[in-house]
Amino acid sequence: MWPLLVLFLPIVQGSSALVAVSNAVSGPLRGSLTVQCRYEPGWETYSKWWCQGAQWKDCHILVQTDGSEREEKGHHVSIKDNQKSRTFTVTMEELRWNNADTYWCGIERSGTDLGVEVKVTIDPVTVQCHYGPGWETYVKSWCPDADLNSCTILVQTTGSELKKNRLSINQKKHTFSMTIWGE
Template structure:
């Protein structure tokens, strides 16, 4: 049996990753939820959600405190399910101007870990919002990840 290269890489000691959807879409006025998975060992580290094309210089919008407690800031919330290694970010009352590249990330000594997600907000009216207010990062998207071995 041959292992996929990514699975082999993740099984090596010292390799860590965080992975999210490549892109998500939402309707103006609604909400967008993104879920990012991370490898075991990073449960108590702070996780963050930032906006900007380059993760090293992006603007952190919200960040956990290393616990499972939900943190809200403006129209953005973040929650870390440490048992499932799952980071969930929800952006509410989104506007077309929210269309951008965002990052799920883990704060750690040295360079942080991050996974880019392209968020696109489409124009929408009240009628269309009733049928589709949330776009999850899990539906109909491919995954993108940033992997670093330390």
């Protein structure tokens, strides 16, 4: 039984032949983040990929190399392999809330691909607004759109009280602050 187990280990996900430099990364909303994955000697000319999805078997490949060191680009994501350092780098740009998910660094091979899980989160955003004296009891709200006629209000107070607990009011400093986590 033991020899069968030893033969099986190299083909399961998370094999030591491939590791993520960090298994959890985060980036700012509308910003970018970088993920590096390292691999053992012998995998240099294999195709590398980056996929999204909580389950290994159902993840969707977003970008993939052709086995060379040429950078490949997808929609707001790129991948580049440095075969000398045996590291490939994935860059995600223009981050949105829905980019927070489970991703996988992978190497394509016959049989089961090598893969390692990476959790991506988007950093919360804090917005602080100032208002003048006399406006303390007025409704305060925040919407992410520049057009006030079409924006959807995410947070709103009723006078000096909170409508949602993501907003804090400091009437002495005439400010209100809001922290936004993924919607």
